[in-house]
Amino acid sequence: LRVVGVHVDISDKKELDNMKSELISTVSHEIRTPLSSVLGFTELLIERDLPEEKRNQYLELIHRESNRLKNLINDFLDIQRIETGGQKLDLAEINLDSIVNEVIELYEIHDDHQFEVEFETEENRVIADYNKIKQVVTNLVSNSVKYSNKGSKILISINSNQERFKIEVKDQGIGIAKEEQKNLFERFYRSRSSTKNQIEGTGLGLAISKKIVAAHGGEIGVESELNEGSIFYFTIPKQIGGGEDG
Numbered sequence: 001l002r003v004v005g006v007h008v009d010i011s012d013k014k015e016l017d018n019m020k021s022e023l024i025s026t027v028s029h030e031i032r033t034p035l036s037s038v039l040g041f042t043e044l045l046i047e048r049d050l051p052e053e054k055r056n057q058y059l060e061l062i063h064r065e066s067n068r069l070k071n072l073i074n075d076f077l078d079i080q081r082i083e084t085g086g087q088k089l090d091l092a093e094i095n096l097d098s099i100v101n102e103v104i105e106l107y108e109i110h111d112d113h114q115f116e117v118e119f120e121t122e123e124n125r126v127i128a129d130y131n132k133i134k135q136v137v138t139n140l141v142s143n144s145v146k147y148s149n150k151g152s153k154i155l156i157s158i159n160s161n162q163e164r165f166k167i168e169v170k171d172q173g174i175g176i177a178k179e180e181q182k183n184l185f186e187r188f189y190r191s192r193s194s195t196k197n198q199i200e201g202t203g204l205g206l207a208i209s210k211k212i213v214a215a216h217g218g219e220i221g222v223e224s225e226l227n228e229g230s231i232f233y234f235t236i237p238k239q240i241g242g243g244e245d246g
C-alpha cells in the first residue's frame with residue numbers, strides 16, 4: 001500500500017473531517033492484513049494436531065504479526081494526537097549525547113551493526129523535550145539498522161554552529177531514489193526499494209519525526225544515493241521559540 005499524505009490546514013473543520021476519514025480507512029486497511037494472519041494461524045493451531053516444529057513456527061508468526069499491529073497502532077495514535085491537537089512540548093535542559101548513547105545501546109544488544117559516534121563538542125546541551133527528541137533519534141537509528149545489511153557501518157554525529165545543533169545518522173544501506181526523497185516525510189509513504197526488499201514498516205516514523213522537529217523549530221532532511229546509503233539529519237535551534245507547533 002502506498003498512500004501519499006496530504007497537507008491540510010486543520011483549522012478548517014471540513015478538511016479535518018476528511019483527514020480523519022482518510023486516516024481511518026487507511027489504518028483499517030493496514031490493520032486487516034496482520035489481523036488476518038493472526039486469525040488464520042490461531043485457527044490452524046486450534047483445529048489441527050500439528051507437529052511441535054510447525055506449532056512453534058506459527059506461534060512465532062503470530063507473535064511477529066501482533067507486534068506489527070502494536071507498532072502500527074502506537075504510530076497511528078502518535079500522529080493522530082499530533083495532527084489534531086498539536087503537541088505540547090515538555091521542555092527542559094537535555095543532553096543530546098546521552099540520548100544518542102542510550103539509543104545506540106538499545107540497538108547494539110540486538111544487532112551486529114558497527115556503530116560509530118562523532119560528537120564535535122563534549123557539551124551538547126539544549127532546551128528541548130527529552131522523550132520526543134529521543135523518539136526522533138530512535139526512528140532515525142532504527143531505520144538505518146532496518147534498511148542496511150548486518151555488519152555495515154552506522155555513523156551518528158552531532159555538530160553545531162552558533163544557531164543550532166545538527167544530529168546526523170549515516171548508513172550504508174539500500175538508499176532512496178532521488179525522485180522519491182521528497183515524499184519520505186509524508187505519512188504512510190514507503191519507498192519502492194523498501195517494499196521490493198520486503199522490509200516491514202508503517203511509513204509513519206518520519207512523518208511523526210518531522211512534526212516533532214518542527215515543533216522545536218528545527219528542520220529534518222535526507223541525502224541519499226540509491227544502493228549506496230543515506231544520511232538522515234535534523235536540527236534543533238539553540239534558542240527555542242518561533243517554531244511552528246504541530
Ligand code: ADP
Pocket residue numbers: 139143144147171173174175176184189190191192194195200201202203204205206207230
Ligand atoms: P517505515 O516504518 O516504513 O520505516 P518511516 O516513516 O520511518 O516508515 O520511513 C518512511 C520510508 O522512508 C521507509 O518506508 C523507507 O522507504 C524510507 N527510509 C527511511 N529511512 C531509510 C533509510 N535509512 N534507508 C533507506 N530508506 C529509508
